[in-house]
Amino acid sequence: MNMLRSQNLRIVVILGLLSGAFILYTGAVGMIAAFHEREVVNDVFSLGQLLLMLAPFVAGFSAANRLGDAGAGPTILLVSGVVVGFLTALPTIILLLFNSDEYRGLLDLTLRVIPFVVATYFAWQMYRNGRDRQLVLGSWLAIAVLIGIVTFSFALIFEIKGDLRTVLVNINRDWVEVVTFDNRRELMTGIVTLAFASVVAGLIGGIFYLIPSVPRRALLYGLGLTLLVGAFGETVRLILQENLDRDTMREIFQRDTLRQRPALMLFIISTVVGFLWAKFGQDVQTSFSNMDSSQRRVVNGVGMLVFAGILLMLPWLIGRTLSDVAVTIGIFVLMGLGLNIAIGLAGLLDLGYVTNYAVGAYILAVLTSIGPLGRLDGVFTFWMVIPVALLAAMFAGFVFAVPVLRMRGDYLAIATLGFGEIIGKLAISDWLKPLIGGAQGVQAIPKPIFLGTELKNPEQLYYIVLVASLVTLFVSVRLNNSRTGRQWMAIREDEDVATAMGIDTARAKLLAFTLSAATGGVAGAIFAAKVGTVFPNSFTVFISINVLSLIIVGGIASNPGIVVGAVVLIGMPELLREFSDFRFLMYGALLVLMMINRPQGFIPSKLVTHEVRASVKAKLATAD
Amino acid sequence: MGLLEVNEIHTYYGNIHALKGVSFEVDSGEIIALIGSNGAGKTTTLRTISGLMEPREGRVVYDGEDISSARADTLVSKGISMVPEGRGVFAKLTVEENLDMGAYTRRDSGIKDDLKGAFELFPRLQERRRQVAGTLSGGEQQMLAIARALMSKPRLLLLDEPSMGLAPVLVDGVFDTIQRIANEGVTILLVEQNAHMALQIADRGYVLQSGEVAISDTAANLQQNETVQKTYLGID
Numbered sequence: 114m115n116m117l118r119s120q121n122l123r124i125v126v127i128l129g130l131l132s133g134a135f136i137l138y139t140g141a142v143g144m145i146a147a148f149h150e151r152e153v154v155n156d157v158f159s160l161g162q163l164l165l166m167l168a169p170f171v172a173g174f175s176a177a178n179r180l181g182d183a184g185a186g187p188t189i190l191l192v193s194g195v196v197v198g199f200l201t202a203l204p205t206i207i208l209l210l211f212n213s214d215e216y217r218g219l220l221d222l223t224l225r226v227i228p229f230v231v232a233t234y235f236a237w238q239m240y241r242n243g244r245d246r247q248l249v250l251g252s253w254l255a256i257a258v259l260i261g262i263v264t265f266s267f268a269l270i271f272e273i274k275g276d277l278r279t280v281l282v283n284i285n286r287d288w289v290e291v292v293t294f295d296n297r298r299e300l301m302t303g304i305v306t307l308a309f310a311s312v313v314a315g316l317i318g319g320i321f322y323l324i325p326s327v328p329r330r331a332l333l334y335g336l337g338l339t340l341l342v343g344a345f346g347e348t349v350r351l352i353l354q355e356n357l358d359r360d361t362m363r364e365i366f367q368r369d370t371l372r373q374r375p376a377l378m379l380f381i382i383s384t385v386v387g388f389l390w391a392k393f394g395q396d397v398q399t400s401f402s403n404m405d406s407s408q409r410r411v412v413n414g415v416g417m418l419v420f421a422g423i424l425l426m427l428p429w430l431i432g433r434t435l436s437d438v439a440v441t442i443g444i445f446v447l448m449g450l451g452l453n454i455a456i457g458l459a460g461l462l463d464l465g466y467v468t469n470y471a472v473g474a475y476i477l478a479v480l481t482s483i484g485p486l487g488r489l490d491g492v493f494t495f496w497m498v499i500p501v502a503l504l505a506a507m508f509a510g511f512v513f514a515v516p517v518l519r520m521r522g523d524y525l526a527i528a529t530l531g532f533g534e535i536i537g538k539l540a541i542s543d544w545l546k547p548l549i550g551g552a553q554g555v556q557a558i559p560k561p562i563f564l565g566t567e568l569k570n571p572e573q574l575y576y577i578v579l580v581a582s583l584v585t586l587f588v589s590v591r592l593n594n595s596r597t598g599r600q601w602m603a604i605r606e607d608e609d610v611a612t613a614m615g616i617d618t619a620r621a622k623l624l625a626f627t628l629s630a631a632t633g634g635v636a637g638a639i640f641a642a643k644v645g646t647v648f649p650n651s652f653t654v655f656i657s658i659n660v661l662s663l664i665i666v667g668g669i670a671s672n673p674g675i676v677v678g679a680v681v682l683i684g685m686p687e688l689l690r691e692f693s694d695f696r697f698l699m700y701g702a703l704l705v706l707m708m709i710n711r712p713q714g715f716i717p718s719k720l721v722t723h724e725v726r727a728s729v730k731a732k733l734a735t736a737d
Numbered sequence: 738m739g740l741l742e743v744n745e746i747h748t749y750y751g752n753i754h755a756l757k758g759v760s761f762e763v764d765s766g767e768i769i770a771l772i773g774s775n776g777a778g779k780t781t782t783l784r785t786i787s788g789l790m791e792p793r794e795g796r797v798v799y800d801g802e803d804i805s806s807a808r809a810d811t812l813v814s815k816g817i818s819m820v821p822e823g824r825g826v827f828a829k830l831t832v833e834e835n836l837d838m839g840a841y842t843r844r845d846s847g848i849k850d851d852l853k854g855a856f857e858l859f860p861r862l863q864e865r866r867r868q869v870a871g872t873l874s875g876g877e878q879q880m881l882a883i884a885r886a887l888m889s890k891p892r893l894l895l896l897d898e899p900s901m902g903l904a905p906v907l908v909d910g911v912f913d914t915i916q917r918i919a920n921e922g923v924t925i926l927l928v929e930q931n932a933h934m935a936l937q938i939a940d941r942g943y944v945l946q947s948g949e950v951a952i953s954d955t956a957a958n959l960q961q962n963e964t965v966q967k968t969y970l971g972i973d
Contacts (some may be wrong), residue, residue, distance in 0.1 A: 393871050596841075604825040612789070613821055613890060615813025615842035 124179050124191045124217040129315075129728070132172035135205045139164060140292060144544035145694050149291045151691070152370040153343035160344055162292045165307075166314040173318025181322055190319045198315020202308045205292055209307075211681030212277045212284055213300050220277075224268040230258035259637025268475065327391045335385025339380040343371045348435065348688050355432040367596060397420055424579065428572035437571035438687045440643060443578030444636045445683045448660045449667070449675040450585045456661070457670030458593060459625035462526040465533030466515065467656040469630040471589030472509045473502040473637025475549050478647040484557030486550050495561035495642055499635060506634020507627045514626035518619050520609065533657050540649035554648035558641055574643050581639065583631045592628070593670075601625055659683065660701070666707055668714025677715045740765045741786070741893060741922050746795035746805075748778075748785045755781045757948040763893070768915070768925045770935035770956065772969055773945035779928040780822060782898050782945070786926070787819045788812050799893070818891030820882045822898050828871030830945040832862050835870050835881055839888030848888070855884040856924065858914065883914065887939035893924045900931045903946035912938050936960050944969070 139145050149161030158166075172173050173194035180193055211220035236253035240246075271277065275283055286297065293303025294310065321329060348368040354362055365375045400411065428436040448470060455461045479486060480493045481499065493501075517528045539545055541552050549555060560569045561577065568574055592598050600621040603611035614620055641647045659682060667678025681703075686696050708712070739762040747757040758776050763769045771779050775903075779859040784790045786797055788809035797805045804812060827835050836855055840848045856863035858878045865873060870881055879899060886894060896915065907932065916938045921924050929935035931955040936942055936956045945964060952962065958963050966972040 223888055273825050599838065599841065602830070603827065603841070607825060609789075610825040610827065612809045612820060613813070613819050613825070614885075615789070615810050617808070617810045 115540045121180050121183070121185060121189065121193070125176050125196050126200065128176045128179075128196040130608040132168040132197065132201040133204040135168050136165060136201060136292075139209060140205065140288050141281050141283055142695070142698065144287070144692075144698075145291050146283065146285070146287040147692055147694065148361065150200075151286070151344065151346075153346070154376045155367045155370045155372050156378075157373060159291075162294070163344070166310060169311045169314040170318040170321075172201060173197045173315035175318075175523060177319040177322035187323055190322060191316060194316040194319025195312050196315070197318070198312035199308060201315065202311035206304050206308060208277075208284065209289065209292065209304060211298065212289065215300070220271060221268050224264040224271075227257075228257045228262050231260055231294060234370075275729065285611050290623050293454050328388065330391040331388035334390070334391060335380050335384030338383040339376055341377060342379060345688060346370045351434050352431050355430060372410045402695060427513030428575045433571060438684055440571045440574050440578055440639075441687060441697065442646075442684045443575065443582055444640050444643075445660060445663060445679040446582050446676055447578065447585060447632050447636040447639075449663050450589055450658075450672065451636070452660050452666055453599075453629075453670060453672075453675060454589060454592065455625050456664060458589075458605070459601035459622065461622060461625055462522065463529045463626070463629065464526045464654075464657050465529035465531070465536070465652065466629075466633055466653050466660050467533045467631025468509055468513060468536045469506040470637040470640070470656055471536050471652040472506045474641040474647050474652070475540065475555070475637075476502045476505045476634070477638035477641045478555035481642075482553065482555050482558050486548075486555045489558070495559070495638075497512035499638055501632050502638035503632040504634075506630045506637070510630025510633075511623060511627045514623050517623055530654065530657075533654055537649060537652055537654075540652060540663065549647075552649060554646055555641075556646045558645050558647070560645070563644055566736055571643070574639070577639055581632070581635050588711035589672065597621070597624065611729075612672050666703065666714060668717040671714060671716050671718035674714050674716035674718065681715070739763055740800060741926070742796075742798040743782070743791060744796045744798065745784065746785055746792040748781055748790055748792045750781075753842040755948055756785065756792070759945070759948070759950055760795075760804075761943050761950060761953065763924060763926055765892075765894075765924055766919070767940045768919045768927060768933075768938055770939035770942040771926070771928045771945055772930070772932040772935055774943060774953075774969070775930070776947075777943055777945040778948040779930075780897055780948075781948075783819070783895050783926070783928050787817065787895055803882060813889050813891075816890070816892035817895065818889045818893070819895040820886045820899065821899060823901065826870040826873075826878050826885070828883050829869060831867050831869055832873070832881055833866045835885050836862075836888050838839065839885035842889055849890055851890065855887060858917070859884050860937075876903055878911065879907075879911055880914070883911075883918070887918065887923070892925060894918065896925065897929045898928060898930065900929060900934060905920060908934060932965070936970075 136145075145161045145164055147161070148164055149159045151160040152158070153160055153163055176193045176197045177190040180190055185193075210216040211223075222689050232253045237258055239252060244264070270280070277576075289297050289303075292307055293300065294306045296303030296306055321332075324332070346366065349371075350366050352367055353365070357365075365372060373381075373736070401409065404412070423430070427439060431439065448466065451469070452463060453468045455463045475571045477498050479494070480489060480498045481487060481495060513529070517525055520528055540549060543551060545551070560567050561574075562568070563573075565575075568577065600616050602618055603614055604618055604621055608618055611621075640651075644651075649678045662677035664675055665678070665680045666682055667676070668674030682700070685694065686700075689696075741763040743759060743761050745758045745760050746756055747754065747758055759778065759782055761769070761771075769784060772945075773779050781790065783886065785792050786804075788804065788807050788811070790815065791806050795805070796803055799812075799817065800816065802815075804815070807815075827838060830838070833852075836852055837848075840851065856866070861877055862881060862884060865877065873881060883896070883899070899911050899915065901949065903911065912934050917923060919938075927935055927939065936959055939956040942954065942956045942959045943950050944959070952965065954962065960970070
């Protein structure tokens with residue numbers, strides 16, 4: 114019993130402090146204050162406050178989850194929620210005190226006391242373990258001095274500068290405003306409010322665990338959807354205003370934020386729908402799998418038709434701004450599908466994919482530009498150059514693949530990374546300046562003309578991306594199921610054994626690199642036509658990394674996964690432009706979380722699921 | 738004339754002279770054992786024959802054709818199939834997919850029948866046909882590797898240490914199977930540290946010692962040879 118209790122306490126303390134550290138960190142990098150600018154529900158709470166509450170809620174829930182699974186009763190779970198909530202707020206409260214004028218002395222005191230406390234703790238441990246008294250005393254002194262040097266110098270810095278802000282620039286007025294829930298002037302009230310809110314959120318997390326699973330899932334759907342719509346209020350507004358009249362819009366939105374009544378309605382409706390789905394969803398799925406194949410084909414067909422309809426109508430449904438985002442997403446889907454041939458199918462880690470993108474973009478730019486660098490006077494049209502861009506990218510893929518054919522794994526990745534960098538440097542070089550403009554790039558690239566209409570809007574360009582993606586999708590599915598696909602599969606699994614099977618690995622790898630490059634070229638060409646100008650700084654290593662990440666997040670070798678990955682990693686940042694400072698922070702956090710919790714990606718391919726399961730099974734087998 | 742003639746081959750790892758003029762012959766239908774201690778050059782010989790390494794001097798002649806510098810993958814369609822050391826199954830593919838991969842070079846319609854044949858030879862594999870190869874036991878993986886090598890319908894089967902890492906009971910089974918495969922007319926070149934087992938099923942054997950053929954004789958005579966008994970069979 115005692116064991117259980119101390120174990121429980123540890124879980125609660127660790128989770129609480131983790132979420133506390135999360136709050137403190139996001140605050141210190143300025144995320145909370147920046148997120149506060151965006152309101153989720155009008156006059157109720159902002160995205161920053163949502164972040165502030167989400168941490169204790171999640172931590173409270175996971176604490177209850179852990180303890181509940183270990184057999185703790187409801188009272189303990191609720192208490193653990195409260196403790197987690199309080200611990201979440203604690204670091205922030207301490208920082209608030211340090212930062213305030215009245216309690217500045219507290220920081221000084223703490224910094225001066227810390228070394229002695231820590232040293233005494235370690236000395237006490239040593240004493241209990243029966244160490245020599247002189248050694249204990251000596252260690253006490255050594256630890257106190259060592260830590261003291263650090264903390265005393267901090268104390269000195271703060272004393273000289275007179276302010277925390279000089280070190281932590283984002284611990285400023287805005288931050289205080291958010292974390293005290295607008296009680297900056299009444300610091301104590303603010304601190305109590307923060308502690309109270311955090312405790313309540315932790316408690317709700319604990320309660321959430323106690324709710325039976327069906328209503329819990331329903332609530333989760335309802336809350337999730339409402340918060341998502343609120344957080345992306347601007348986007349939702351843009352979509353809705355294409356389809357609703359002005360008065361209705363005003364009922365729902367106050368500028369870009371959701372009004373309270375529609376938010377409540379949305380929450381109720383989505384919770385009810387979520388409840389029905391949680392309760393009967395299983396039955397629907399069973400009855401679907403009980404259908405005979407012809408009926409199932411009908412259902413699938415109808416689904417496909419609806420999906421195709423939405424894809425075709427998309428630009429009209431979402432309007433210009435979002436169509437522009439859709440085109441960007443599409444360009445990355447195209448590259449994702451291409452790179453997936455190398456990475457997903459053949460297992461070749463290519464980190465220089467930007468090469469193909471750049472080649473495609475520059476080929477289109479130079480051949481069609483009507484500016485000073487386009488010496489061909491617009492003889493070539495977009496449509497004539499697309500195949501050229503494709504072939505040129507394939508050629509580039511081929512040329513860069515030849516020297517790295519014998520490399521594997523990490524070495525291959527590093528070599529391809531180098532090629533990507535070379536292309537960037539070539540594009541900006543003086544050597545190629547007469548041809549592709551150096552740092553000034555190529556300008557005045559005309560838009561594609563289709564049957565006499567100039568495709569200048571994103572709504573129109575969308576269709577080019579759509580068609581290109583569908584063709585690529587078709588080709589890559591066919592390839593995957595072919596003899597070539599099997600070659601790649603064997604190489605991905607084990608190159609030596611593949612050779613022993615009679616597979617010409619060099620040829621298969623060349624083919625993979627070459628085909629993979631093709632769509633990169635097309636994507637680059639479309640990008641150039643969309644933007645109208647091509648600059649070397651569009652072609653950085655981040656393009657390669659973006660494409661790789663979207664494949665990993667979506668699910669390696671999974672075509673639907675690539676689309677989801679592109680929407681999440683390319684689309685979301687476009688919609689969250691105002692937070693672009695934190696783009697890579699969120700990106701990294703997402704990747705780490707994905708690798709820990711869902712290494713197979715959002716929508717894993719069947720083969721990969723099979724592989725992940727196999728490796729788990731193999732581990733279990735060796736554990737026997 | 739033999740199916741495979743290895744003629745004075747010299748193979749190097751960088752500057753290390755690993756094979757110093759190895760010569761031997763494999764006739765059609767024979768089981769030949771290459772025995773020797775660690776580092777004697779057994780695996781190097783096999784890698785040179787199968788095209789994974791190229792000899793600096795000397796020739797490897799298979800069925801009247803010089804294959805000294807042929808690439809490894811081209812040899813499979815010529816009828817040479819290799820079971821790599823340490824089994825090397827595709828751990829993440831199923832048993833059936835592994836076998837399919839073995840028939841990669843073939844385009845005829847007999848693959849299905851041969852799959853059946855493989856399952857007859859190894860009933861354990863049939864039971865586990867949909868299982869992922871990485872989850873098989875060591876002995877089953879060895880069987881799979883052999884069955885997969887047979888899927889390309891080889892005339893010459895190269896086996897690299899088939900008994901490595903297997904429990905003694907399983908070793909018997911593996912050698913039994915090799916004997917049965919030979920009975921169906923496949924020529925076998927076997928590299929083994931387990932000289933005792935290898936010589937029991939082999940027709941003839943070659944003893945390799947620091948990159949050279951030290952002794953060559955029929956398997957029966959080698960088993961009686963005093964040096965072989967002392968050094969490799971552990972008989973005093």
